[in-house]
Amino acid sequence: MKSFPRFILIVILSYLGGLFLAWWTVAIAAFVVAVIIPLPPLRSFMNGFIAVFLLWLALAFLADVRNDHILANRMSELILKVKSPILIGVVSAFIGGLTAGLGSLSGSYLRYKRTL
Structure with missing residues (x-):
């Protein structure tokens, strides 16, 4: 149940950070x-990735x-050598998602404690 508030908070902070700062602030927000x-860690990565x-x-x-x-x-056409606006949008969204996912994973590893 913690995933949805995290999802919304990552989206809001990433959007606001993107308005005023560089593109990589999505990693800081996550x-x-x-x-x-x-x-x-896995849920944290997926949450950050999917949100961004x-x-x-x-x-x-x-x-x-x-x-x-x-x-x-x-x-x-310039980057992918294919005339596909959908594909360039998915590729850029994947890069942003991966950046935020790794930022979220780093934050999760900082806080997550395993019980043996």
Whole structure:
């Protein structure tokens, strides 16, 4: 039951951090949330990954719709050699999700205590 409040908090802090700071602040936001609300490492990683993956996918989609798919088509041709705006959005969301997941995993390892 701790996963949903963590999810929402990571999304909010990542969005606000992305407005004013660099893109990698998603890792800091996920780290801080993982330290405050502890979960086991795998659940913590997945929570951070999915939260930022969905956030960046939604933000990429909104930006893509606003400029009529022009930028995403050109960037996907340049980087991926395929004209696919959806694929470039998924790739960028995966990078953001992986960054936040690793930040969340680091925070979880800082707080998580195993009982033997």
